Amino acid sequence: MNAGLIGAVVLREWRTRVFKRSFLLGTLLLPIVSIGFMVGAVMLTESSEVHNVVLVEDAPGLITLRDAVSGQYVPRCPSCFPARDNLSYHFTREAPADSIWKRQGHTVLVEYDDAVLQNHAGYLVYDKSPGASAKRRIERDLSRAMEHARVLQSTVLDWSEYQRLKMELTLVDKTIEDGQRVNGGGDEVRGTIGFMFSALLLLVLLVYGGVIMRSVVEEKANHVVEVLIAAVRPEALLLGKVLGLGAVALTQLVAWTLLSSMGFIVFQLLYDSGAVGTAASVAAGEVPVDLLTVMGENDVLGHLLNINWPLMAAGSMAFFIGGYLLYGSLFAAVGSSVQSEQEGQGLTIPVTMPLLFGYLAATMAIENPDLPILEWLGWFPLTSPVIMLVRIAGGVAIWEVVLSWVLLMLTARLVLGLAGRIYRFSVLHDGSRSGWKLLVQWVRGHGK
Amino acid sequence: MSTTLQVTQLEKAYGPQKVLDGVTFDVPKGSIVGLLGPNGAGKSTLIRSIMGIVEPDAGDIRLSGRPWSREAVQGIGYLPEERGLYKDMRVGDQAVYFAQLKGMKKADATAALRLWFDRLEVQGWWDKKVSDISKGMAQKIQFICTVVHRPSLLILDEPLSGFDPINARRIIKEVRTLAEEGTSVLLSTHDMPSVERLCDQVVMLDRGRVVLSGRSESLRESGWDGTQEVLFKGTDMAFTIALGALAHLDTSGPSPVAGIRKAKIRLREGVTASALLSALMQSVDIVEFIKVRPTMESLFIGAVERANTTESTPAS
Numbered sequence: 001m002n003a004g005l006i007g008a009v010v011l012r013e014w015r016t017r018v019f020k021r022s023f024l025l026g027t028l029l030l031p032i033v034s035i036g037f038m039v040g041a042v043m044l045t046e047s048s049e050v051h052n053v054v055l056v057e058d059a060p061g062l063i064t065l066r067d068a069v070s071g072q073y074v075p076r077c078p079s080c081f082p083a084r085d086n087l088s089y090h091f092t093r094e095a096p097a098d099s100i101w102k103r104q105g106h107t108v109l110v111e112y113d114d115a116v117l118q119n120h121a122g123y124l125v126y127d128k129s130p131g132a133s134a135k136r137r138i139e140r141d142l143s144r145a146m147e148h149a150r151v152l153q154s155t156v157l158d159w160s161e162y163q164r165l166k167m168e169l170t171l172v173d174k175t176i177e178d179g180q181r182v183n184g185g186g187d188e189v190r191g192t193i194g195f196m197f198s199a200l201l202l203l204v205l206l207v208y209g210g211v212i213m214r215s216v217v218e219e220k221a222n223h224v225v226e227v228l229i230a231a232v233r234p235e236a237l238l239l240g241k242v243l244g245l246g247a248v249a250l251t252q253l254v255a256w257t258l259l260s261s262m263g264f265i266v267f268q269l270l271y272d273s274g275a276v277g278t279a280a281s282v283a284a285g286e287v288p289v290d291l292l293t294v295m296g297e298n299d300v301l302g303h304l305l306n307i308n309w310p311l312m313a314a315g316s317m318a319f320f321i322g323g324y325l326l327y328g329s330l331f332a333a334v335g336s337s338v339q340s341e342q343e344g345q346g347l348t349i350p351v352t353m354p355l356l357f358g359y360l361a362a363t364m365a366i367e368n369p370d371l372p373i374l375e376w377l378g379w380f381p382l383t384s385p386v387i388m389l390v391r392i393a394g395g396v397a398i399w400e401v402v403l404s405w406v407l408l409m410l411t412a413r414l415v416l417g418l419a420g421r422i423y424r425f426s427v428l429h430d431g432s433r434s435g436w437k438l439l440v441q442w443v444r445g446h447g448k
Numbered sequence: 449m450s451t452t453l454q455v456t457q458l459e460k461a462y463g464p465q466k467v468l469d470g471v472t473f474d475v476p477k478g479s480i481v482g483l484l485g486p487n488g489a490g491k492s493t494l495i496r497s498i499m500g501i502v503e504p505d506a507g508d509i510r511l512s513g514r515p516w517s518r519e520a521v522q523g524i525g526y527l528p529e530e531r532g533l534y535k536d537m538r539v540g541d542q543a544v545y546f547a548q549l550k551g552m553k554k555a556d557a558t559a560a561l562r563l564w565f566d567r568l569e570v571q572g573w574w575d576k577k578v579s580d581i582s583k584g585m586a587q588k589i590q591f592i593c594t595v596v597h598r599p600s601l602l603i604l605d606e607p608l609s610g611f612d613p614i615n616a617r618r619i620i621k622e623v624r625t626l627a628e629e630g631t632s633v634l635l636s637t638h639d640m641p642s643v644e645r646l647c648d649q650v651v652m653l654d655r656g657r658v659v660l661s662g663r664s665e666s667l668r669e670s671g672w673d674g675t676q677e678v679l680f681k682g683t684d685m686a687f688t689i690a691l692g693a694l695a696h697l698d699t700s701g702p703s704p705v706a707g708i709r710k711a712k713i714r715l716r717e718g719v720t721a722s723a724l725l726s727a728l729m730q731s732v733d734i735v736e737f738i739k740v741r742p743t744m745e746s747l748f749i750g751a752v753e754r755a756n757t758t759e760s761t762p763a764s
């Protein structure tokens with residue numbers, strides 16, 4: 001194929017789209033909307049945090065005692081109810097009617113009876129839900145207070161001794177590689193990273209596959225295509241179109257990444273300066289919790305660092321190219337066989353099915369990136385672009401990545417040839433018939 | 449004279465239907481060959497076979513004496529009947545793009561296109577979008593895109609459709625100039641007057657077969673049935689008597705000029721025009737004595753009808 005001609009087609013596809021107002025608008029709008037969404041989400045979260053005043057009706061008197069000075073009920077274990085910004089407790093043995101405790105400024109009532117120690121259940125009564133996280137905190141605080149009460153009832157344990165004896169076991173993952181034990185685990189972290197890459201790839205393949213299909217339909221409608229394929233081989237023309245639109249996709253992705261990164265840096269600076277978000281509360285004396293600390297505590301960072309990032313980057317690029325060529329050709333073939341975009345929508349469903357199936361399989365990788373089904377789908381070219389990114393994140397031998405990619409590229413080359421054939425026949429087809437039957441006919445080289 | 453395009457025994461079938469059935473013809477260098485035929489005669493399939501869009505089942509196509517190749521096809525200027533431009537591109541960018549696809553470098557293409565834009569007086573449209581220009585203007589741009597790389601062979605499928613008479617005449621002039629400069633032209637059209645004005649040769653197709661071909665002048669000459677148009681001063685009676693046994697009188701009546709009569713006659717076999725003229729001049733004043741040769745249209749219709757008759761006559 002003549003590289004110069006393909007280059008001219010690529011350049012035309014790229015230039016006519018990238019210098020369009022709609023492209024510039026879309027490229028600028030997405031980062032702005034994303035940043036705006038993030039700022040909005042932060043502000044919304046902060047403005048929506050409700051202060052919950054909880055009235056605990058400790059009818060059996062398990063966790064409270066009357067303070068001799070104030071006459072108020074107070075917790076036997078004050079440390080079980082740590083001071084929090086959005087949660088405070090009051091205690092009683094006999095709650096008043098609902099209308100009264102609400103009028104007293106309480107938002108939530110907790111009640112239980114003597115059986116609580118056997119059935120481990122009580123009631124949370126409210127007008128408006130305190131929210132899932134507040135409910136979890138209340139449950140945790142009360143569970144701890146009741147544990148404290150049971151320990152006090154025990155004749156052999158005291159609270160400090162119980163705290164000392166109590167233990168939670170942590171299992172640290174070790175995998176065997178080349179007969180050696182190395183740090184493992186972090187399946188969820190690695191699976192999630194791989195899944196995120198796969199999801200992004202899927203999005204790009206679907207969006208730009210649609211663009212390719214529309215472009216082919218437009219070219220047929222414009223009657224430009226007969227002039228074009230008289231000058232350039234249909235396969236070369238199709239390759240140029242797919243590569244050109246791929247370059248448009250890459251341009252947009254790079255622009256989004258740069259603009260989003262700049263936007264996030266600006267947002268971070270504003271956040272740190274207190275112009276946005278909760279920096280004020282940090283200044284008020286709370287200990288700021290930075291992400292790296294949290295990640296370090298959870299060993300997330302360690303798992304992230306365990307990912308073979310150079311292979312991940314190279315694999316993402318390679319499988320993006322392969323997947324894009326394969327699905328771009330398929331979408332182009334669909335575009336060739338129809339007279340309008342609407343008609344094409346129906347035909348794209350079978351094309352996208354393997355991709356969506358791969359995506360569903362990739363969601364399983366969040367739990368376990370080493371599932372056998374993922375291995376099989378990684379060899380299958382129609383699903384490998386989505387699956388292999390998950391497998392690379394989970395850890396896979398390089399030869400498997402290379403072989404899977406070679407299979408993908410060979411299939412893409414084959415499909416590109418068939419799509420070119422379909423494209424050529426489609427020029428001669430001026431009827432209203434379309435559909436899979438016609439496509440198969442063209443692939444076999446029949447039909448006008 | 450060397451041959452730019454040589455088509456020999458070309459065959460193509462779609463399923464049981466033969467679309468091209470042993471088509472053979474040449475396009476000599478610098479000549480304009482008209483490709484004629486009713487709808488469905490196989491003209492488009494023939495052109496697409498030459499352009500490599502359709503793969504023929506049998507036969508041979510040679511370009512400038514060499515076997516058909518994709519590279520050789522790149523040198524052809526092709527203006528299909530169903531043609532268009534990208535609506536969202538600027539006219540100049542689009543013309544440069546098409547020229548690049550024909551193997552021209554960008555700088556050369558731009559320079560050549562500027563000359564052609566001046567020549568066809570469309571220079572002011574270089575930066576306009578195609579969606580902003582008229583259909584006639586778009587047709588001119590398409591014509592420029594077809595010829596800008598100075599092709600050795602031009603294939604024009606209905607090149608004048610969409611043009612007003614003034615611009616049609618301009619395009620005809622350009623095609624003729626290109627032919628004089630050595631470009632060979634294969635012109636497919638239903639527009640018979642343009643075939644008569646332009647074409648040195650014609651190839652007539654019907655149901656995939658060549659039913660008539662040759663030099664336009666020769667065909668019209670050989671198709672002449674002895675018809676003459678005579679403008680004369682005198683009486684119809686004297687004119688008819690003078691005709692005698694030399695010719696049939698087809699029609700006779702007044703001409704647009706007062707006092708002058710007009711008659712259409714057909715020479716009998718073996719009678720020469722000069723013998724008839726001498727006889728007539730003894731009885732009436734001859735103002736004009738014109739040989740009426742058949743039009744391309746009548747030749748075309750006659751050839752198609754003859755082909756149909758031959759096909760429908762059962763073999764004895």
